[in-house]
Amino acid sequence: QLQLVESGGGLMEAGGSLTLSCAVSGRTSILYAMAWFHRSPGKDREFVAGITESGENTWYADSVKGRFTISRDNAKNTVHLQMNSLKPDDTGVYYCAAAKAVVVDARTRYDYWGQGTQVTVSS
Numbered sequence: 001q002l003q004l005v006e007s008g009g010g011l012m013e014a015g016g017s018l019t020l021s022c023a024v025s026g027r028t029s030i031l032y033a034m035a036w037f038h039r040s041p042g043k044d045r046e047f048v049a050g051i052t053e054s055g056e057n058t059w060y061a062d063s064v065k066g067r068f069t070i071s072r073d074n075a076k077n078t079v080h081l082q083m084n085s086l087k088p089d090d091t092g093v094y095y096c097a098a099a100k101a102v103v104v105d106a107r108t109r110y111d112y113w114g115q116g117t118q119v120t121v122s123s
Helices: none
Strands: 002-007 010-013 018-026 033-039 045-051 058-060 068-073 078-083 092-099 117-122
Touching (some): 018 033
Antiparallel strands (some): 033 045, 045 058
């Protein structure tokens, strides 16, 4: 079992930056691939970025390529999402998710989810 807790959300002006963090606890002796998802108001949850267990490989949604960076620190059991050049469309709740997978993208089946952290980007 894993518990995922997101933090770092907040209010930011367009063009600004935020860094989200996901703290992983529980059975952390087993590494999982990790991902971030985004739910805009009134829309379904969408894949944002994913990273393999080792951190060697990453995947990004087209909408965030070049602006967001996913990273992980396995020694500290944390995953981060650096969000730059924020846009109003980035507003929503961001969720951290974990999976036992080689490919970490929108089609992956995720086993664990956090409760989410709110990001609001003003224009």
